[in-house]
Amino acid sequence: MKFSEQWLREWVQPEVSTEELAHQVTMAGLEVDGIEAVAGEFSGVVVGEVVKCEQHPDADKLSLCQVSDGTDIFQVVCGAANVREGLKIPFAKIGAVLPGNFKIKKAKLRGVESLGMLCAEAELGMAESSDGLMELAADAPVGEDFRQYMNLDDSIIEVDLTPNRADCLSMAGLAREVGVLNKAAVTNPVVEPVAPVIDDKASIDVQASAACPRYLGRIVKGVNLTAATPLWMVEKLRRGGIRSIDPVVDVTNFVLLELGQPMHAFDLAKIDGGIRVRMAEQGEKLTLLDGQEVELKDDTLLIADHSKPLAIAGIMGGEHSGVSETTQDLLLEAAFFSPLSIAGRARHYGLHTDSSHRFERGVDYNLAAKAMERASGLLVNICGGQVGPIVEVVSEQNLPDIAHIHLRRKRIELVLGIALADDEVEDILTRLGMVLTSVEDGWQVTAPGYRFDIAIEPDLIEELARIYGYENLPVSLPKAASPLARVPENRLAIGDLRRHLVARGYQEAITYSFVEPQLQKTMDPDHTPIALLNPISSDMSVMRTDLLAGLVQAVSYNLKRQQSRVRLFETGLRFVPQGDRLEQIPTLAFAATGTRLSQSWGDADAEIDFFDVKGDVESLLARTGQRDSYRFVTVKHPALHPGQSAAIEKCSENGQWQAVGIMGALHPSLQKPLGIRQPLYLVQLDLNTVRETAIPGFAELSKFPEMRRDLALVVAKDVAVDDVLEQICSHAGKYLTKFNLFDVYEGKGIDPDRKSLALGLTWQHPSRTLTDQEVNDSVDAVLSQLEQTLGATLRG
Structure with a gap:
């Protein structure tokens, strides 16, 4: 919100400079974004x-x-x-x-x-x-x-308010804050009731009283729209960021800035029968003041007459019923709309107005009558005309509940670390508009209607702290019993996993939990994501069911900014619907693209491949001490390359293999839409699973020699090496300590449909030297099993 310092000082006269005033307001929680002169130096x-x-x-x-x-x-x-x-x-x-x-x-x-x-x-x-x-x-x-x-020796101060401080979206609210901060008197403008001189009354029927608990209307006849808006009003509007349009619109905008109450004026001649406040019917259409036609949803609150919609309540009026140069008679409206009935509706229609900005956050439900009298008086003074009586329709049971809060002296001292004098507490809260009643251990406090953020005792203590001054509170170290947390040996800390990936060249990313619906569907078609009721934007409108969608976008963002080698990882929750509940699954994901090594004089141009990333996964799994409990299984996934994708499975205690992750190259068909022109490899793992570790145990090192046998096996091309290694592990005997694949050969001397695998197997006994016969028997057992199950033969 922008406001004129000169206008503020008409309300309250703090003896501070502009810079000191801005500092005060900022330290009170109303951050000042900037100060600029009303006009240039001339x-x-x-x-x-x-x-x-x-x-x-x-x-x-x-x-x-x-x-x-x-x-x-x-x-x-x-x-x-x-x-x-x-x-x-x-x-x-x-x-x-x-x-x-x-x-x-x-x-x-x-x-x-x-x-x-x-x-x-x-x-x-x-x-x-x-x-x-x-x-x-x-x-x-x-x-x-x-x-x-023009009174141009003035400054425009822009304040960035948090959503809970809607009470300061007006000159009255800001003046109240400045008055409290400086213990200065606040001079409110005198709002005299405007006596009706005609009997014409507005017909008002509020059918949606829960969404609109209070609605006021007043007829003003015979206005002169050719009258000029006074210079003082035009300038106050301009310095508040609003341009002058015509005297009627200027008056309603002025009341908005002055008191914080949005208002609207209808052309009375365009209203059929009277006002009806109702919910829209699905598919109804309305042309707004900005010229766009919108198709209304049935959750939208409308101001209508007996035949058509007139305005989207609390957001924007319709073009047909708007004030024009031919208007002679007006219907002024002022209302209180429930914040929940307005929240998100403006964004749905691609709108954001000064009215919706305030109604979404909460407007004082007792302010409408005062604003109506203020606007009526200004209109009559500027445009002339005759006013009728104010018609008010109110649903008391739907108005917000008044907050009654018990504030304790000892609680203030405990939280703030300082005992505030009773008169100081009473002075601060009274100036903020609260009503105090003394009780034995403190006060019973009634919050004003404009403070929607005051509901519990800590809210009041926060108010005392910020007005008293955070910088004036004593600095003290908290005292509390804080025993060291137990660190289970069988669980890796997340920080260890992060440091491991950083050591392998990855950088941590933090992406939004909200993603674009189509991208999420592409990356994880098996789950229907939860749609947000009030999304930040259309490309952040569903909850992520995996972390890959956000990482892919982050990689694309970096590639478009000349970062050709990208390594990113993220830990976070994914939100997966499971029937009628939402499961939040801790997940680890990482993505890699570009060259294998950073630019150097060596092999700098070699591109990363599937097995480089598989090596990163295996190194991570090795941290658990249970590398042999995992395996990689070929799998098809719509977002991954069909020939370069694998499920990561873990063997449970009962011998069952369970999928705990997936890895592979991004599908070529997705690269172009995402702006990625080079292979991108993705990994996603269940975080809780990869944090499970084997408990360390001591095993005495054998002093006896190892015995190694190298085998060259010929198998069919479609036989997975993991299947070969699994058979070796199961049938080579308990003294097999190491086995590894060190060569794969296809070509001359080998059947075109087969491949040669070179494997090294090592045996070692903990307490004696193994004999050749024992090792040979183990080798024979392995070869026999491989021949029976996989059709493997020794290469001649």
Whole structure:
């Protein structure tokens, strides 16, 4: 929210500078994003009046003007399209200095002398761009210093409010905060009730009272929309980031900025029968004030008449019923809408308005009547007209409950580390608008209607802390019994796994738990993700059922920014629907693409392949001390390359193999849509499983020699090496200590449908030397089993 410092100081007069004020507000939890001047630095500019305007003798697009500064007449050449006789404008005289140190000098334009310059807002640093000269009010005093006339020695302060502080989305709320911080009096504008002079009443039927517990309407007849909005209001709106449109819209916007109550004005002649506040019917259509036609959903609250929708409640009015230059009679509305009935609706229709911003966060449910009287008085003063009585429809049982909170002295001291005096506590909370009643151990506090964030005792203590000043609270170390947590030996710390991957060249990534629906469906078609009711955006609208979707996007992002070698990993939850419940599964995933090694003088161009990433997985599994309990099994997955994908399985205590992960290369058909032009390898593992470790145990090292046999086996090409190794492990005897594959050969001398595997097997006895016969018997047992089960033969 933007606000004028000058306007704030009309409400409250803290004896602090602009910078000190911004620091105070920030330290109170209302972060100041920036401070900027209302206008650029300039001097020598006065209010001028064009007393005569003629065509330039030698230029079609230039005008020759006679401009008065109240004392003399000056000839000025001007190219603005809106210059005309009788217009009052900012006039920069000879010697004036405009923003950017631009000095006004006597000049000749197309042979005609020009003695000054007529100015637009942009030339004075009051706007980023301008369509023509800045037009001043007809009663602007000619000759007065323009800076003084416009009160431009002012600053615009922009505050970034957290969603819980909707009470500060108005000048009244900000002034209240500043008054409390400085213990200064706050002067609220006097809002006098406007007595009705006509009997016309608005017909109001609230059918959705739970969503709209309070609705007020008032008829104002005979308004003059040709009246000009007063300069003071136009400037306050401009400095609050709102442009002037017409006096009716300006008044409702002014009340929005001043009090925080959104309002709307309908053209009474366009309303059929009266107002009905109801839920929309699915498929109803409404053309909004911005010109777009929307198809309404049945969860949208509407302001309608007896035949058609008029506005999306709390968000935007309809074009048909909006105020126009032909409007003579108005229906003013002010309401309280339940925050839950408005939240997310604007975003669904691609909208974000000042009204929806406030109603979503919560507006004081007691404010509507005051805002109605304030707007009525301003309208009558500016546009004339006759007002009727206010019609109010209220559902008391649907209004928010008033929070009654028990605040204890001892609790304040315990939480803040300091005992605040009773009068200080009472002063702070009373200035914040709360009602206090003393009880034996503290106070019974009633929160005001505009503080939706005050519900429990800690909320009040937080208010005391921020107003008292966080920097004024004592610094002390907490005292608590904190025994060391037990670290189970059979469970790896997540930090160990992270450090292991970092040591292998990966970097940790943290991606959103929300992903794009189509991408999630592609990466994990077996699960239907949970859709968010109120998503941040359309490409973050479902909960992830795996971590790969987010990592793939992160890799793509890096590749598009000239990072050709990417290694990322992530630990986090994936959200998998299981019937009527949602299972949150801790998961580890990583992704790798690019060259095997970083750029160097050696083998720098070799690309990473499936087996490089498989090696990373195996090294991670080896950390568990249970590498032999895992195996890799060929599997098909729609998101992975059909020839380069594998399921990672673990053998359970009962001998059953269970899938605990998957790995493989991203499917080629997905690379182009994701902007990835090189192979990308992905891994996903169940985190809890890979954290399970074997408990370390001591085994005495054998002092006796090892005996090794190398075997060259010929098997069919489709035989998996893992199947061969599993048979060897099962039938080589208990003294087999090591076995490994060191060569695979296909080609000359081998049947084209078969391959040769070279394996090394090592035996060692813990307490004696093995005999050749014992080892030979083990080898024979292995060869016999391999021949029977896999058709393996020794290579000749």
